[in-house]
Amino acid sequence: MAKTPTLQERVASRRSSLTTTERKIAEYLAAHPQEAAFSSAEEIGKATGTSDASVVRTAKALGFDGLPGLKRSLQGHLQKLLTPANRLSNSLQSITDGPEAMLTATLRDHVERLQAAEHTLDGAEFRRAVELVGAARETLVCGFAGLGGMSDYIATHLTRIGHRARTASDTGYRLADRLLLLGPEDVVVTMAHNRINRELRVILDHCLQVGVPVILLTDTLGEALRDKVDVVLSAPMSRPGTFTSQATVLILLEALTIAVAAQDRDRALAATEKMNTLREELNGYGLTDETSLVLPRPKRRPRRK
Structure with missing residues (x-):
């Protein structure tokens, strides 16, 4: 099943066909998906210095049936991402309590992106x-x-x-x-x-x-x-x-x-063993704790009784 393109992908693929005003609105939508998901056409128009009619035209130019369709798409995407951990990550953006807070925010931000990747990867x-x-x-x-x-x-x-x-x-x-x-x-x-x-x-x-x-x-x-x-x-x-x-x-x-x-496990393991042999020759001693390739073992089929 084909993955539905994200708003950012729609903007990137249609950028050249958008008018100057539509491009301005589209770039705002892509950069502020959380705000756009719950804003009216009038509010988006005010934020971009354009009209609410231009906002609706932009949504249609991006392949949606209008602003409601665009907002439903964004809200559905955000619903998957805005877990308690992600909300905490967003809150930490404003914290300036030192490196410990930044470490926490960075780790949580990466977890959020990896969780999102599960939905975007085919x-x-x-x-x-x-x-x-x-x-x-x-x-x-x-x-x-x-x-x-x-x-x-x-x-x-x-x-x-x-x-x-x-x-x-x-x-x-x-x-x-x-x-x-x-x-x-x-x-x-x-x-x-x-x-x-x-x-x-x-x-x-x-x-x-x-x-x-x-x-x-x-x-x-x-x-x-x-x-x-x-x-x-x-x-x-x-x-x-x-x-x-x-x-x-x-x-x-x-x-x-x-x-x-x-x-191709045999090929990979043979190459790794050859590399270790070459390293031993270069080092002049055996490799005990050097590179070893650990691959997932194939599942064994149950024996027939």
């Missing part, structure tokens, strides 16, 4: 991503700016379980070198938040031309890029207007890597 899409990476000749992990280090981390772990992987975090002409030898037997894993930059456009266009499947990890661009990628893994990265955390991305990528390893 299990069938994740399975397809695992199959694509598992069958690929090579995986190219693309991440720019703050995501570059994460790309290196995941590419390294894919290599350690016996899957060829490399990264593309360069911008400008150097990105062309990373894309040049891609073929249909490879797969690209790319990450993008909020906006579609030039590098992402070039990657997606090139992959379409040469037939390379693409797995997209995103928070708001799933609907906008659905026709250009093979798999969308959509999960909230942060609340609109706040510092973007990569914790959800990291957990998604680690889950993907572990699932790929579990799909």
Whole structure:
């Protein structure tokens, strides 16, 4: 069953078709979902400096049957998220009692996003991503700016379980070198938040031309890029207007890597053992507490009586 696009995804996919006024209202709605869920058209118009009629037109332009439909969608989403723990997290935003309070708020905020990811992620899409990476000749992990280090981390772990992987975090002409030898037997894993930059456009266009499947990890661009990628893994990265955390991305990528390893246990374990042997040779002594790969054991079928 297909997941219903979030308000943020609707705004991202329709941004270019909105008028200046509609775009202003849409961006306000995406940035203030809690307020919008319980505000009238007049109140939203006052907050955005527009008319209530413009608010209704914007809701329809975003694919809703009007403002009531948009508010029902937001209220349903918020009902799932506003548990007592989440309300506490929201309250802690205003607390300035020192690092202990900030630690609590940050941990609860991450728990909230991970709980939300359970509702936005599609299990069938994740399975397809695992199959694509598992069958690929090579995986190219693309991440720019703050995501570059994460790309290196995941590419390294894919290599350690016996899957060829490399990264593309360069911008400008150097990105062309990373894309040049891609073929249909490879797969690209790319990450993008909020906006579609030039590098992402070039990657997606090139992959379409040469037939390379693409797995997209995103928070708001799933609907906008659905026709250009093979798999969308959509999960909230942060609340609109706040510092973007990569914790959800990291957990998604680690889950993907572990699932790929579990799909071919023998290959993963053999690669890990070979790596440990190489480390022993480099260190000059045996590895007792070094890397070991722990995979979920397959369920045993009950014996027939």
